[in-house]
Structure formats: C-alpha cells, structure tokens
C-alpha cells in the first residue's frame with residue numbers, strides 16, 4: 690500500500706525549476722533515502738509530500754489524500770532542515786507544546802529518553818548546542834506516534850556518537866512498522882538505515898534503486914597521476930571520464946583498484962598516484978556527462 694506519492698510533479702520558484710516531472714512513492718512500512726547534492730530538490734519534495742508547499746503541476750498524495758488536508762496529516766511527523774525553536778522555552782515545554790497537538794502522544798519522558806534528551810528537560814532551547822537542538826527537532830517528529838516520518842537531513846551537526854544513537858531510534862521506529870523518508874548528502878548515512886535510495890539531481894530522479902546499485906553509480910573514485918602519456922586515447926573498461934590539467938591526468942572510475950591494475954598491465958608510465966573519493970557533485974556531473982570542472 691502506498692503511503693506517500695508524487696506523480697509527475699513539477700515545482701518552480703520563479704525561473705528556478707526545483708523539481709522537474711518527478712515520480713516518487715514510498716510504501717507503508719518502507720524506509721527510503723533521498724540522496725542528492727545541494728539544490729537537488731530534496732527539501733522541496735519533502736515540502737510537497739508533507740503539505741507545506743503545493744506543486745506547480747502534477748499530483749501529490751499522503752495517506753491516500755491531499756497532504757494539505759489535515760486529515761491526511763494526522764499520522765505524519767516531520768523534521769524540517771531548519772527548525773526555529775522558541776529560544777526562551779524549555780525543552781520540556783516545547784515537547785509538551787507539540788504533544789498537545791496530538792490525540793495520543795508519546796509520554797514526555799519516554800520521548801526524551803528515546804532521543805537522549807532527559808537531562809536537558811529544564812534547559813532553555815536557546816542554550817542548547819547545535820547538535821542538541823537537532824536531536825530535539827528530530828524527537829518532535831515522533832511526538833504524536835506518527836505512522837510516517839519525513840526527516841530532512843536528521844543528523845546534520847551531530848557527532849559520531851549522537852548520530853549513531855539517532856540512527857538507532859530511527860531504526861526502532863521502522864522496526865515497529867513505521868514508514869521513513871530521510872534526506873541526506875551522504876550515501877553512507879542512507880546506507881546505514883535504508884535499503885532503497887532515490888537519487889535526485891537538478892530536480893530530476895537519476896536513480897531509484899537499492900543502495901548497492903546506487904553505490905556503483907555514485908561511488909566513483911578519482912585517480913590522479915602524472916604521466917606524459919595522453920591517456921585520453923585509451924579505452925579502459927570502467928573509465929567514466931578523463932581530464933588533463935598540465936601533466937596531471939585525472940581519471941574517474943567506479944573501480945579504482947581495477948583501473949590502477951589496468952594502467953600497470955598496459956605499461957603506462959606514471960608517478961605521484963593519488964586515489965580519492967569524488968564528491969557527490971562530481972559523481973553526478975560525471976554521470977550526467979558534463980565537464981567535471
């Protein structure tokens with residue numbers, strides 16, 4: 690059963706096309722990651738599916754209804770990318786304020802405990818660290834015992850320990866039958882939680898597949914080396930693109946080990962070999978065939 694759906698959705702902001710005929714759906718009980726570089730359209734899609742924005746064209750659906758209709762939003766929890774918490778309210782007061790909007794909220798102590806916030810109950814939100822504020826914002830999405838949550842970059846600004854603790858809470862919610870849509874710039878974050886990932890870039894869906902399949906697409910490495918041989922004439926299997934800058938050559942490939950073995954077996958003379966992961970932006974540019982510069 691489909692829990693949330695976008696059908697051929699386009700959203701413009703003036704001359705900017707944030708989403709361009711996007712199709713997306715999440716089934717009940719599924720955990721899906723939305724992956725994409727800055728400006729890809731992830732937050733816009735979350736905004737449409739949670740009823741805070743309208744599509745310019747196309748159709749969006751939440752729990753079988755219009756996301757702008759309060760009836761469809763009853764079982765929804767959202768953590769937006771930026772949350773403005775009233776600075777003078779205490780953590781416990783903010784939690785109670787949000788809980789009061791729901792017919793059967795989680796008990797306050799249980800919610801705070803689940804997100805490691807129990808010790809901060811009397812702290813004014815203005816005095817919280819960035820990571821503590823983020824954890825509170827994510828916790829609030831779960832206050833009303835939602836059936837579906839949308840978490841826009843839930844772990845931004847969290848240290849490793851806090852990130853792992855938050856992942857655990859999200860996993861628990863999902864294990865209990867909850868539907869989760871989360872956005873991230875990092876495949877590693879999505880991989881830690883979801884098995885399906887939808888890749889957005891420049892307002893379009895580039896891939897909708899398993900994490901393993903998408904890792905093959907975006908897990909591109911950059912091999913840099915100094916060589917007098919042009920290499921641009923070589924047709925190595927798995928070579929996505931070649932750039933030359935002076936005597937440095939940059940090769941993009943999903944399998945760096947294999948590429949280096951191939952260079953050696955072809956007796957290509959090189960020195961100062963360097964291998965590093967490409968950024969998501971570089972990988973997308975390579976995938977869409979544009980000049981990575």
Ligand SMILES: Nc1ncnc2c1ncn2[C@@H]1O[C@H](COP(=O)(O)OP(=O)(O)OP(=O)(O)O)[C@@H](O)[C@H]1O
Nearest residue numbers: 702705706707725726727728729730731732733734
């Ligand atoms: N309110 C707005 N007014 C004008 N342009 C907007 C607005 N909201 C989003 N955009 C534009 O739409 C595009 C998609 O933005 P969106 O925030 O959805 O991307 P994103 O994938 O969430 O990016 P990030 O990872 O940086 O948060 C961008 O070009 C952005 O500048």
